[in-house]
Amino acid sequence: MILVTGATGNVGRHVVEQLVEAGEQVRAMTRRPERAGLPDSVEVVRGDLAEPESLPAALRGTDRVFLFPMPGRLPGFLDAAKGFGLQRVVLLSASAVTYETPNPIGRMHEECEAAVTGSGLPWTILRPGAFMANDLHWAASIKATGVVHGLDDGAAGAPIDERDIAAVAVRALLDDGHAGEAYLLTGPEALTEPERVGIIGRVLGRDLRFQALSVEEARAGMLTRMPAEVVDSMLAMRAEAREMARVAPAARNLIGRAPYTYAEWATYHVNDFR
Numbered sequence: 001m002i003l004v005t006g007a008t009g010n011v012g013r014h015v016v017e018q019l020v021e022a023g024e025q026v027r028a029m030t031r032r033p034e035r036a037g038l039p040d041s042v043e044v045v046r047g048d049l050a051e052p053e054s055l056p057a058a059l060r061g062t063d064r065v066f067l068f069p070m071p072g073r074l075p076g077f078l079d080a081a082k083g084f085g086l087q088r089v090v091l092l093s094a095s096a097v098t099y100e101t102p103n104p105i106g107r108m109h110e111e112c113e114a115a116v117t118g119s120g121l122p123w124t125i126l127r128p129g130a131f132m133a134n135d136l137h138w139a140a141s142i143k144a145t146g147v148v149h150g151l152d153d154g155a156a157g158a159p160i161d162e163r164d165i166a167a168v169a170v171r172a173l174l175d176d177g178h179a180g181e182a183y184l185l186t187g188p189e190a191l192t193e194p195e196r197v198g199i200i201g202r203v204l205g206r207d208l209r210f211q212a213l214s215v216e217e218a219r220a221g222m223l224t225r226m227p228a229e230v231v232d233s234m235l236a237m238r239a240e241a242r243e244m245a246r247v248a249p250a251a252r253n254l255i256g257r258a259p260y261t262y263a264e265w266a267t268y269h270v271n272d273f274r
């Protein structure tokens with residue numbers, strides 16, 4: 001039995017679906033089972049990484065886990081997991097741990113990685129760059145006005161489709177040979193924000209307009225969605241265009257096919273933008 005924590009999240013939901021497709025027995029952990037909306041064949045349990053007393057019910061009878069990165073809570077989870085005989089941990093981390101610019105996102109994930117690598121359990125770490133799903137926050141303005149506001153600073157990233165992160169997680173959960181590996185995961189192409197908006201427009205068959213904001217204006221918008229520390233970290237990381245724009249081969253090698261392009265991602269999510 002495989003436990004998927006963060007099972008309702010951008011990546012976790014696909015991990016659950018792909019494990020079910022592979023015929024595996026899956027237990028999905030969420031703080032709110034009534035809202036999980038997961039496949040009927042999945043056992044859904046209430047669990048909270050911040051509530052140690054909720055963990056035994058989630059862990060009992062499982063031998064592998066897809067682990068959501070929650071700083072400060074993983075050592076307790078991993079101790080409990082060892083008591084239940086867990087044998088494999090696949091951690092969701094972030095490419096930010098590899099950036100030269102010190103940043104709070106990287107530090108947070110370094111702490112989570114250290115908990116896993118110091119646990120004594122066999123581990124695999126996934127270090128994705130930006131998720132394509134981040135661009136879903138454009139959906140409201142695309143629907144309402146056809147205009148997307150963002151930064152046109154030339155910074156390109158190689159965002160990855162969450163289904164591909166999940167596909168790598170599934171390989172690491174099911175196959176041997178991934179213990180002790182940390183995989184840098186990106187999408188197949190580096191794209192700027194205006195280029196991504198153009199692709200969404202082509203998929204929708206609409207003429208979308210990208211309107212450039214100053215850094216101050218962009219920061220104000222981001223502060224409505226994320227804490228200041230994270231926003232400033234993200235803006236600082238944009239300066240590391242070299243790091244963000246790299247296309248890493250691991251996803252293709254691990255899942256045995258080309259990772260999804262941005263156009264394929266936008267097509268999958270077309271109804272979110274309509």
Ligand SMILES: NC(=O)c1ccc[n+]([C@@H]2O[C@H](COP(=O)([O-])OP(=O)(O)OC[C@H]3O[C@@H](n4cnc5c(N)ncnc54)[C@H](OP(=O)(O)O)[C@@H]3O)[C@@H](O)[C@H]2O)c1
Nearest residue numbers: 006007008009010030031048049050093094128129130131
């Ligand atoms: N977005 C990116 O570009 C990106 C890139 C690289 C790495 N990452 C990392 O990936 C992770 C997920 O990011 P995201 O923005 O896409 O979020 P997300 O997956 O949408 O996160 C929500 C998930 O977190 C779970 N969760 C929250 N608090 C929890 C708790 N106390 N105990 C157990 N589960 C809890 C939620 O479970 P419930 O069902 O209980 O609500 C839900 O499944 C973050 O750590 C982020 O740093 C993100």
